[in-house]
Amino acid sequence: MNTIRLDKARDPAFKRQVEKESGQNLSLCYQCGNCTAGCPGAQVYDRQVSQIMRAVQLGLKEEALKNRSLWLCLSCSTCSARCPNDIDVAAVMETLRMMARREGWVQDRPIESFWKAFLDTVKYTGRSYELGVMADYMARTLRGWGNLEIAPMALRKNKMPFVPSVIHGREEVARIFKRYAEKRS
């Protein structure tokens, strides 16, 4: 592992940016590790939540954004519930995901693709459309046959209808996406 020259590597603007976007005060974190202790994804993370929080505190952008943990996070918010300092850690993780996408530092493309596939179906039907998500995901990643064995069961239980169910207010949902796109541009 390389020694990190803190005087050179630190980017205080990054910490401020994360604080602004997440609405959380990162200086409140005293590194007790309770977010890591409660995290159901901790076993598969390449960097623990508390370590990501530490990286943000120090302003080490790459350490914070370039990891798979952000994409393995389940957004279950156990970290936020356990934090003794009332930091919404899950919101910080969400902010970091968005930043990682903007910076092009996403470390797990398939998971990102799944997200996009899911959001696309919501955009067009107003709610989740399982078969659409599957098809979209396969198209994006050129793989995904791995889960095909659950299809017969899902079909039999009518968990994966061929025709998407469309909700009232589909247009309103679509407008949310549109507004978001406008805001970003």
Add this chain to the structure above:
Amino acid sequence: MKIGVFVCHCGSNIEATVDTAAVARIALTYPDVVFAEDTMYTCSEPGQENIVQAIKKHGLDGVVVASCSPRMHEPTFRRTVERAGLNRYMFEMANIREHVSWIGRDREANTNKAAELVRLAVEKLRRDAPLYAKQFDVTKRVLVIGGGVAGIQAALDAADAGIGVVMVERESTIGGKMAKLDKTFPTIDCSSCVLAPKMVDVAQNPNITLYAHSEVESISGFVGNFTVKIRRRATYVDWDKCTGCGTCTEKCPTKNVPDAFNENISTCRAINIPFPQAIPKKATINPDYCRKIKEGKCGVCAKVCPTGAIVYDMADEIVEEKVGAVIAATGYDLMDWTVLKEYGGGTYPDVITSLQYERMMSASGPTAGHIHRPSDGMEPRNIVFIQCVGSRDCSIGRPYCSGFCCMYTAKQAIMTKDHLPDAEAYVFYMDIRAPGKMYDEFTRRAQEEYGVQYVRGRVSAIQPTVRPDGKVGYIVRGADTLLGKQVEVDADMVVLAVGVEGSHGAGHLAEILRISYDHFGFFMESHVKLRPVETNTAGVYLAGVCQGAKDIPASVAQGSAAAAKVMALFSKPKLENDPQISLVDIKRCVGCGKCIKVCPYQAIEEVDVRGAKKAHVIETVCQGCGLCTATCPQGAIQVAHFTDNQILAEVNALCQC
């Protein structure tokens, strides 16, 4: 009248943002000001000497110092002007540090504001009159509230100095929390072996009157002359007759009473003596459980008592004591950790508090010093200690460190290894706080000599499981932040180092004593650094954890310190009152009596002046609070040094600026 004004730089504290020389120049234009200058440190010896010389040289009648808050240095400067032959009340202070320089950066605006505050002080001083203190007698006895180790130390030290002590203890025995401990850090010496002799001394010292199973009902009066009403709660046993033989506690048929002394991990009888070394060693009946008191049937204890001490119809009794000072030493309670549902919220039988574990390890405790877990009596192999439970946790409103948990956890882990050499002890910690003498060495010993496994991280949750052998286990899931991994321990028992808060009822007592207290039930000291045992109420002192979390050595030291303060107070033959008190203008007084009703000190009485009813202030009782002044419809009662005319003059001065 000739007034001198001294504007202090306070190093750079004031000078950095206030042009003190300009303030002095402006001050010279105020009425009656004949001398003004700026000085580097007015409170220093040369600074004070400068004031003395100026008073003599210019024949000053009064002095204004524009500097810091009067809290610290008003007494200093009053002594200074007194040294130069002026009356100490011919002095006024303008606070241009806390009220000006520390809160604003604009030098010009600050300078103007400082000059205005000086003008206020000058206008007040022009209306000041010399005041003289009255002397009054002191009752040289002290009330000690709480019989824990801090209170015991304070009582013994005061009694040794020949001061009469009235000790009030809420429980039926003194000893407090320390009496419950098995061993103490960092020496691992037996707690009751060092405490019990002191408890016996309290009982045997002729200067100490002990009221156990009693509470302070009310306190009236003022420093030197308090009247205390003490409620002696009914014990249903005539303690003059009770010999503490214990026959009643053996024969009592009600066996399901939670044993508070053993932190409710065991039961006791409805008539009980808390522990063998109890002082006083007398039996007490718990009326919530006693069958005779509740249902009128039973009466076994009365039949077996060899001295006929049982009195089922005993009632509370109020006794009155006169004292000159009060030491509050009410200690602490553990915070209600059951709010932490992730640790079971009190529903897991083998997740216990450190105090419960302490009772379990004590040879005089319910398990006779053998460590068996509560649920099935199994001897635990893996014991997890969790620190900072309810400490340093803003999410449940507990931001503070409880101070001594790191040390007792290390002690309990060492003791665990002593009791059960084959057991593993894990300590989940955030930081190890061991700054006392031989303390850090002690926590190192736990790891180096005894092999206690310290894990740096909090515990997220405790999950009960059933193991293959059918026994219950507890999966403790935490983090090792040094390793950067989530970790788990399958524990047999979990000990929580629960944080402390002020003793229950501390807030109510603070109101009785007229002292301040914080959100957590800790009493406020007068000055956090320089007056740590005094309160802002004269004659009321603090000792032990009631003032803030601290360990036994610090509690004992504060007990002695509080006793020393009382000795200093009582060393004077008479006390002097503060002459800034209310005075009645009998020409204006219409005898309506409203001031008598509002006075919180009973300092105003009704007198007959040539056939007319008038109010009269008892000078040594009045504390100068000003409630009467605000109430009097005629403006007939005025607090000296703060008369309506003086305050209006200040307001006028401010409006002219």
